[in-house]
Amino acid sequence: METDVGVSTSEEANGSAAKKKPTVVFVLGGPGSGKGTQCAYIVEHFGFTHFSAGDLLRGEIDSGSENGLMIKSMMNEGKIVPSEVTVKLLQKAMEESGNEKFLIDGFPRNDENRAAFAAVTGIEPAFVLFFDCPEEEMERRILNRNQGRDDDNIETIRKRFKVFLQSSLPVVQYYESIGKVHKIDAARPVEEVFESVKAVFTSINEKDD
Numbered sequence: 001m002e003t004d005v006g007v008s009t010s011e012e013a014n015g016s017a018a019k020k021k022p023t024v025v026f027v028l029g030g031p032g033s034g035k036g037t038q039c040a041y042i043v044e045h046f047g048f049t050h051f052s053a054g055d056l057l058r059g060e061i062d063s064g065s066e067n068g069l070m071i072k073s074m075m076n077e078g079k080i081v082p083s084e085v086t087v088k089l090l091q092k093a094m095e096e097s098g099n100e101k102f103l104i105d106g107f108p109r110n111d112e113n114r115a116a117f118a119a120v121t122g123i124e125p126a127f128v129l130f131f132d133c134p135e136e137e138m139e140r141r142i143l144n145r146n147q148g149r150d151d152d153n154i155e156t157i158r159k160r161f162k163v164f165l166q167s168s169l170p171v172v173q174y175y176e177s178i179g180k181v182h183k184i185d186a187a188r189p190v191e192e193v194f195e196s197v198k199a200v201f202t203s204i205n206e207k208d209d
């Protein structure tokens with residue numbers, strides 16, 4: 001049985017069938033691989049709305065919500081926040097956006113995240129972009145990022161790399177096993193990486209025509 005709850009169940013005003021499910025692309029890659037940077041370009045060129053799960057969680061901390069302290073301490077340890085919290089934030093953001101094409105950046109980070117998103121929203125990603133980058137390069141980028149993030153210190157960075165290898169890479173491997181991953185060499189200048197990204201989105205658009 002298909003559990004179709006959440007973003008796609010609202011009835012049209014004329015009482016016709018439920019709305020079409022939105023198109024979702026998961027943008028994955030290690031910390032500092034360039035997910036946010038590339039998403040900004042994709043938004044400009046391909047009309048997607050971009051949600052960074054990390055940014056939504058930081059928004060929760062800043063809003064002083066009841067989960068804020070828990071989220072803050074988990075992020076400072078590089079741990080993955082419970083799916084319930086993150087999926088709710090993503091679902092709300094999608095519902096409020098008015099768009100139907102979304103880049104979801106930095107999520108799902110483990111298998112539980114992946115399953116929870118599918119169960120709650122009924123949405124499977126159209127495809128997954130995976131930014132492949134060596135750890136030394138990611139570390140260099142994060143240490144130069146200067147966004148004032150509490151977790152961009154060497155001790156937490158090392159923890160995030162460990163969590164990425166142990167919990168997040170298996171998600172990428174799962175999507176690879178079902179043929180949904182477009183792997184991008186992210187260890188190149190921003191413009192070159194975007195050329196590869198653009199080729200993926202252009203070829204998908206052509207298939208849809």
Ligand SMILES: Nc1ncnc2c1ncn2[C@@H]1O[C@H](COP(=O)(O)OP(=O)(O)O)[C@@H](O)[C@H]1O
Nearest residue numbers: 031032033034035036037141144145188189190
């Ligand atoms: N291809 C690239 N080459 C060099 N630096 C980059 C590249 N892509 C992003 N950066 C820089 O590296 C840092 C991390 O990028 P960001 O997009 O925040 O990564 P992520 O969202 O994957 O953690 C930022 O300071 C960004 O400006």
Ligand SMILES: O=c1ccn([C@@H]2O[C@H](COP(=O)(O)OP(=O)(O)O)[C@@H](O)[C@H]2O)c(=O)[nH]1
Nearest residue numbers: 031032053054075078079080081086106107
């Ligand atoms: O779905 C998510 C996304 C992020 N995070 C937490 O938020 C931090 C920062 O994530 P973000 O994607 O912003 O970092 P980046 O990978 O871009 O450096 C992670 O280390 C996790 O602690 C999480 O728990 N679940």
Ligand SMILES: [Mg+2]
Nearest residue numbers: 035036052054
């Ligand atoms: Mg980011």
